[in-house]
Amino acid sequence: MRLEEFLLMRHELVLCAVIVLILLAELFAGKGTRTSIIYFSIGIFLLNVVAGFIPTTYGSIFGGMYRTWELVVDMKNILNVGVFVVLLQSAKWLQTEENEGKATEFILLLLSTLLGMFFMISSGDFLMFYLGLELATIPIAALAAYEKHKEQSAEAGIKLILLAGLSSGITLFGISMLYGTNGSIFFGEVEQTFVAGNLQVLGFIFFLSGLAFKISLVPFHLWTADVYEGAPINVTSYLSVISKGAAVFILLILLFTVFRSITVMWTDMLYAIAILTMTIGNLFAIRQQNLKRFLAFSSIAQAGFILLGLIGGSVLGMTSVVYFVMIYIFSNLGAFGVISAISVYTGKENMDDYNGLYQTNPKLSLVLMLSLFSLAGIPPVAGFFGKFFLFAAAAQKGYYLLVIIATLNATISLYYYLLVVKAMFINKNEQPVPYFKSDNLTRIGIIICVAGMLVIGFASGIWDYLHSISFGI
Secondary structure, eight states: OOHHHHGGGHHHHHHHHHHHHHHHHHHHOOGGGHHHHHHHHHHHHHHHHHHHTSOOOOEEEGGGTEEEOHHHHHHHHHHHHHHHHHHHHHHHHHTSGGGTTTHHHHHHHHHHHHHHHHHHHTBSBHHHHHHHHHHHHHHHHHHHTOOTTSHHHHHHHHHHHHHHHHHHHHHHHHHHHHHHHHSOOBHHHHHHHOOOOHHHHHHHHHHHHHHHHHHTOTTSOTTHHHHHHHSOHHHHHHIIIIIHHHHHHHHHHHHHTTTGGGHHHHHHHHHHHHHHHHHHHHHHHHTOOBHHHHHHHHHHHHHHHHHHHHTTOOHHHHHHHHHHHHHHHHHHHHHHHHHHHHHHHHOOOBGGGGTTHHHHOHHHHHHHHHHHHHHHTOTTSHHHHHHHHHHHHHHHTTOHHHHHHHHHHHHHHHHHHHHHHHHHHTSOOSSOOOOOOOOHHHHHHHHHHHHHHHHTTTOHHHHHHHHHHHTTO
């Protein structure tokens, strides 16, 4: 294999180098320098993020097992930026006494699961896809159980690994049926031989069910709230945006390529799942007081909105999904950044604890309000434009009833997002969260999120660029 062909895996190779360097730094660091490893890891990962934007060539290697093109590279860059923000928001928490000596473990597990997502997105056959899926899943279970001294965290890890194992088994069973009926595991060959026979369709249903678990689509969502609540906040934010985003990206690629011949079938399936996911996610979010559970059901509802872009199989829908996931990453991480900062300094995570927050911490209140408005789709923040294009993609294919239902659900979501805003700005509290000053890295992460929410929606060049490269799928 020539060097230029091997370098097609630039994202994976650079990320592997980052992981090795962090591991070596941990091995040779003394006890007094453990904190500096956190800053070293963030700095070297920033170089990885920058390297991802350097122009490169595209193609496939290993007989087609690994492939890359412009859209895939941009998907990886979006995930890289999201993980960088998660690391910034995690720095202060990793320096707390309870995490002493464990920071490197957290970072290595986080980057290992990101590596698996990269391989999954670039997979050219079901074997590479499954290996990437497992590499992305197993470290997440360890991250969910990261706070071993807390019973809820250990429970979250156990629930996640057991249910993830079940979903992986279902996915693998679907892959075996697709292989048995098509005689190949390569995406290109399966696409050509897929004739929608009974066993092939059944294999596709099993395969879709496994991925639906990763995205928290109804009825595969029951694990989400418990795991999100039990896991550390920074792990919850990673699960809700990076893990979900990677699963959406690979589902998008496979639906628009391998399973293109049964578009009518999976469109009908996604139609029903979208309605259930939006509605159930929103209705359960209204009842939540714990903000991690609140955002868990909110993320389930957002997954239902994402399906509007997938339905119909249009280029507009494809672009809308990538565009919305990018906006969703900044919006959700903005909300989690504020919640994480308050949790680290005060330990408070319930909605009632935020009563009167604006009196003592006005800047954090405004950031959280902007993030929630973006998630709700209120102009002028970017979330409005993301939802607008998703609705437009569904309307373009004539799914007007679905768009009406989605609009009603967006209205419901606005209600429960405003409950948090009401708590911060209107509700009285004799002992509100005391004023505190966030650390510099947390503030940088929050600033990046706010900039993303305010700029992406008005930077039409981003949408035009994504739309132009979506034709290449």
